[in-house]
Amino acid sequence: MNISIEYSMESNYEIRALDLRNSLDSKFGILAEMRPSSGGVFEVTLNGSLIFSKKQLGRVPNDGEIVTFIEDLLKVI
16 A cells, blocks of 8 residues: 655645654554645545545545545455
8 A cells, every 4th residue: 555645835734744644654554655745735645546635625634534534445445
């Protein structure tokens, strides 16, 4: 499983991205790739597929939202 977190440095999303990375590491043993960016972006990709986009949803993910989404996805596979 390959996870990438792209986050806006100028919007101070680094702490949120690090928290998400730590949650993913704790739950799945996967160290997500951190991709600093700009423009208010916060996007999460899983195996090259976009699974969360602040631009599309107009918000950052809630605590645990990404972990729960991946858990649910793994149940289906």
